[in-house]
Amino acid sequence: MSRVRVQSAAGVALSFLVALGGWALTNAMLDWQEAFLLSSAGSVRVESAPQAETGLAGGADGAGLAADVMARVVAAWNAPGAAARPHEPTEGQLNMEQAIAAAKDGLSRFAVDGIIPQWLMGDEPARTGAYLWEKEPTDRVIRQDSQSKIAAKLPPEYSYWTVTFDNNRVNVQLMLNAVTGEIWRADLFAYEAGTALTELEASDAVKAFAAYLGLGREGPVWVADTWASQQFEAGAVDIVVTKGDRQLTLRVSEPGLHENAGWILVKPGR
């Protein structure tokens, strides 16, 4: 066999070796990268607001937000595709104790106004849970809010506390604005059939809920068998109340979104 033929055969054999070597090298590099990533550790510094023993946190004086801000915040909460993440309370937001206190206070107001039955306040909840959430800022929200354009993070009033009270009779889920502590949504569910969760008509419950929030300048009302909706603050926001068997929902909504625009309480899932 001539020298050229031997060299050619060696060249072809080398090609196969190169192919195998490339695969081995890729695997080695991937293993090295995995080992590097898995061995790395990190830390996050949590900047939480100072703990307050009683009352509302600094800046949260209980005063409601302006109607247009309220509308923007509600729109941000309802923005499709925006994930919610739990986070520590920051400056200007209620801490957990304040949020639970504000939730109980709000429910007491509801009971006084007849929105919910008085007996509900007598039951001590077996389980209580409170979680503070922030929404990922979507493009629509950033376009609407000039402050979040600069900060790339939504202002504190865009966060919300979800407070859950549960006993053997009723499950109550509340959504509170993280700054004002106002209940902007309440979902009540009775475990027993035939349990009346409100004595008011839906339209009356709307007005009572609006009064709790301090909303005025009433607009048109839509009333159906199971729900009622009314615009407030010259059409800036809607208040929607849905009554069902064993179920009652009160919520602040964007204008024009009635029965079908439901909110979803989001928990981190797998």
Add this chain to the structure above:
Amino acid sequence: MRLFAKVFLCTTLVSTLALSLSGYLLIASSYSDALKRETERALDEYQYTKFSVQSALITGVDNLEHTLALTQHAQAALFTGDGAPVFSALPPGFPPGIPALASPDEVRYHIEHIDRSRYAVVYGQLHQAGKEMTLVVASDISAISQQRAAMIRSFARVYLLTLAASMLLTSVLAALLVQPIKGLTRASEWMADGHYQARLPAAGGDEIGELSVSFNAMAHAVQSKIDQLSTSARQREDFIASLTHELKTPLTSVIGYADMMYQKDMSREDVRRAARCIVDEGLRLEALSVKLMDLVVLNHDDFVLEEMLADELLHDMAETLEPMCRQRGAELRACADAAYIRVDYDLFKTLLANLIDNSIKAGSTLIQVSGKRRGGHYHVSVADNGGGIPPADIERVTEAFYVVDKSRSRQAHGAGLGLALASRIAAIHGAALEFASEEGRGTCVEMRLPCDEEDARE
């Protein structure tokens, strides 16, 4: 190394490099992103679990483990400030103890590898209801390792298939690439063996196509040169043979007559006839030597051409040559257009004299010398009504010592050098002799001399 092997190796090298790099970047980036995402999810789970524990502490719930079970985040552990476990629902095999924290506000995380599972472990301090605790939450992130392994397996298939396809394709392409080069090699070898007609098919406009065209042009040039050299060698052989013959024939006569005169007693009349033959053959030898000398001289190119009036030149020459024609029984006529041509007078006269002499030797009785101006050329022709030239001989009449009618030429003391001389003189004037002949009816020899139209005389 063969070109095929080189192309194969280079392509494999490049393909391997590109595939390995792209595969690594794709998988590494995907894994890194997934790990980052899972770490963020683990941090969210930690925060959610922390809220659950805090809620329980605020509302005075003692069964924290039950509370955490309700939140469906059971892979967590809670330790008191002094490190005593309140409860632990971490996976078996987890390292005992609490990792150190730099500050109460710090939340730390790392990846823990237990058995065949991987966990993102997040831990931080918790302050509620006057209690200080440490919460550890472990999130199972084994799924991303499994996804990574699946990606590597998929990539392995893609890698092998792509490389195999690449190698196959490279083999075909390399074979196609090498094929015309092999053809070139074969043609070169064939040519080296003396087959100068070897040619390559000129396919495609690429470099190999250009090489084929170039090779064919070279082969054509070599073949032409070889043909030319063969013709030249043949002509030289013919020349030497003819010269030998032309020298031998008169010398034989001279020697024969001289010997006869030496050995025999001859009458006065016989002696005179023999002497006459010796003189004739001597004159022929002299003429032969003069023409050969002229041919040798004409091989030099240092002639100076002068601008002359063609009509005057041709009429003058015709007048000079006319007595010779009349003496040999031929009539010479001349007519010429006015024009300036560049000639060497003596050479040009020799050319015309040779052509006219040839016509007379061919038995012509009428010879017409013409000069016509057509376009940028001046056409000089000598036409006769002699025996003509057979078509087969026309190509060779300008070769030295080539004679069409040997017996007639011999009688006229011809050696076949006249037209060779005329052809050489025409070449010196930048022209070539063109023969048009019809056997038994005559011959016309024409040449085209360069002539500027502006220079034409009115």
